[in-house]
Amino acid sequence: MQMWIIPSCEGARRSSAAGSGLRRAWRGLGFAVLGSAAALLICDPALAAEDQALGRYLALECSSCHQLSGASVGGIPSIVGWPEAQFVAVLDAYRRKEREGQVMQAVAARLSRAEMVALAAYFGALSPKP
């Protein structure tokens, strides 16, 4: 079973995965168990910065098709300001090819959970521009 949750921690919004994110996650301040998943609460601002940088880097690829302003002319949806859990769930469905879409399946094919979470945090923190 995969363990992953999306916790918040005062300004340093951070989440991690049971996979590659775990190593860094252990450097955080502690963890809690929520239901059947382990919740890793990270409040180290340097770690948060590291994930922010990862999200910002990975997001560079997305903005070729998804406008950072949140504008959309149909055909390709806005991905700005989504709840992080939803963002990760959708990406993961593409990765597992349970959601249709050739482009997004290829985009998600090699994304790790930690990378999806970093992307979710980056786009989740953006607000649509009027």
Add this chain to the structure above:
Amino acid sequence: MKPTRRDLIIGAGTIAASGALGVPAVLGQAKARIVVIGGGAGGATAAKYIARDGHGAIAVTLVEENETYQSCFHSNLYIGGFKNYDQIVHRYDAPTAAYGITLVRQRAARIDRDRKEVVLGDGSRLPYDRLVLSPGIDLKYDSVPGWSQAAEEVMPHGWKPGRQTRLIREKLDAVPDGGTIVMIAPPNPYRCPPGPYERASMFAHILTSTGRTKARVVILDPKDSFSKQGVFMPDWEKRYGAMIEWLSPRVHDGIKSVDPASGTVVTGFETYENCAFVNVIPAQMAGAIAREAGLAPAGGYCAIDPATMKSTADPAIFVLGDACNAGDMPKSAFSANNQAKIVAMVACSELAGGPAFPARYFNTCWSLVGPDDAIKVGGRYEPKDGRIAATETFISQPGESDEVRRQTQAENLAWYEAICADMFT
């Protein structure tokens, strides 16, 4: 000096969190200088993201001769009547103002690699710490016997935007019913692999929708196969009947010569006389400034390090877009825009203490076959064995439903809006 600044920033330990970290004033040193040559999908994107993510530590100068950018991508939609010309014209004002990019409206004449300077058309020089070179392609005017630059008004290529694109549409509009259009397709590698075949589709769409159903479009190809062939060809037959005829070298036996004065095209097998319109899309190579700087072999494209997009001949120069050899990545606006982001990441890492990540690439090419009927091809790429290699690929399938094709065209239109926003806002 720069390592000092970089060490200092890294020493702060919170690179990304520090946001607006600029050059520490106490050092009193100049900003690192990046010059970007070419304001296309590669250069405009690189300039924007280096300026954005350099956090004030990098001075970005974009050298672009033209006042506006006219996109080659979607110029076929103009030819097919799906876009007005002004919908493919863009300005540099917004990104240069928003990100503090210095725009130099001049031709970049040559690169002085020894002195790390770009020599401009007026003889002035721009020194650089890193150069981002995105000059696009040059046409090989001698690649089709009988054709030349002097003949490009009569037998237009339409492979660089502007007057040539409009000329293609004008010639198309003048084709009489029963007339023959001959397109000479280019050999690999060239800008926009599916472009000639999307264009042939647009020719057929305009001809059929204006009642010129007896006209025909003959594609003489120097290649044995072409991008998305397995989808284009059944679609052509379904949508346009026998109007589009594609001939491989095994059928036409070589393109021997063209005569612009009489509108004649001679192949090993047949002579096409009194063509209504001949569209010569010649062989291509990296832009002259890259070749003359010794960054590309004669008549070829620039070799790059797939992890950084840096020239293998000069580590101070990034080469991206159509001018480089990007391995499995096609020469597309999507590829150039995507590669520019790797360039920005690497440049900001080296010059502004930004974070470094492994390079990953992505591309998609959409092509319009008819109204609300588009197909696509694309993939994900990573550095492997010294080149950019595909790790995942996808392609539209023949016989897809009308709804899938409609969605693909909606994607195509939305992508255009997004990539232009990515470059110009």
